[in-house]
Amino acid sequence: EAAVTQSPRNKVAVTGGKVTLSCNQTNNHNNMYWYRQDTGHGLRLIHYSYGAGSTEKGDIPDGYKASRPSQENFSLILELATPSQTSVYFCASGDEGWGAFYEQYFGPGTRLTVL
Amino acid sequence: GEQVEQRPPHLSVREGDSAVIICTYTDPNSYYFFWYKQEPGAGLQLLMKVFSSTEINEGQGFTVLLNKKDKQLSLNLTAAHPGDSAVYFCAVSPTSGGNYKPTFGKGTSLVVHP
Numbered sequence: 001e002a003a004v005t006q007s008p009r010n011k012v013a014v015t016g017g018k019v020t021l022s023c024n025q026t027n028n029h030n031n032m033y034w035y036r037q038d039t040g041h042g043l044r045l046i047h048y049s050y051g052a053g054s055t056e057k058g059d060i061p062d063g064y065k066a067s068r069p070s071q072e073n074f075s076l077i078l079e080l081a082t083p084s085q086t087s088v089y090f091c092a093s094g095d096e097g098w099g100a101f102y103e104q105y106f107g108p109g110t111r112l113t114v115l
Numbered sequence: 116g117e118q119v120e121q122r123p124p125h126l127s128v129r130e131g132d133s134a135v136i137i138c139t140y141t142d143p144n145s146y147y148f149f150w151y152k153q154e155p156g157a158g159l160q161l162l163m164k165v166f167s168s169t170e171i172n173e174g175q176g177f178t179v180l181l182n183k184k185d186k187q188l189s190l191n192l193t194a195a196h197p198g199d200s201a202v203y204f205c206a207v208s209p210t211s212g213g214n215y216k217p218t219f220g221k222g223t224s225l226v227v228h229p
Binding site: 004040041042043048056090092102103104105106107108109 | 121123151156159161216219222
């Protein structure tokens with residue numbers, strides 16, 4: 001069964017600190033995504049990737065970097081965390097191509113609090 | 116780009132009642148449509164997917180209707196039960212691969228009272 005895992009599940013960081021959120025998928029999907037979820041905004045796309053070595057900006061990339069070192073792993077990096085980045089972050093994987101249907105498989109989320 | 120409006124943002128029904136959530140999209144080239152369910156403290160799980168050529172899909176206790184003319188996608192829970200309480204999201208995507216960025220609605224929080 002498709003599996004996307006995230007670590008850590010909960011994180012408290014200080015303003016100005018560096019935060020790295022990790023995502024691992026065992027689906028062998030080419031595409032991976034990072035979203036943040038906030039009340040009133042739904043899901044907003046931060047960065048995504050088409051495969052190892054690629055990263056693309058989503059709709060709200062400012063203040064975030066992404067890294068895709070392998071097919072399985074996709075990281076979200078906050079170099080200088082700010083309180084406005086307090087949110088729940090979701091990673092997802094998905095495939096493309098005929099028959100793939102493009103549905104996404106989501107991880108359980110990481111709750112990040114920046115103090 | 117694609118814009119998706121989802122309504123209502125909150126929905127409260129009694130057990131056994133029906134519940135309807137509607138998404139309206141703007142891009143006529145949208146081809147793949149999805150409904151996701153998010154239970155408290157969890158990620159989104161795929162509930163149903165439909166193609167442009169599919170108008171009605173039925174699942175266990177719910178029906179998805181795609182109206183291409185009005186660019187509307189709806190989720191109808193026919194007899195809601197407390198286990199259906201969750202946040203529901205629609206997602207819409209275009210046909211082309213290689214630049215796949217689905218657009219999500221803002222979600223509907225459904226509460227089903229016993």
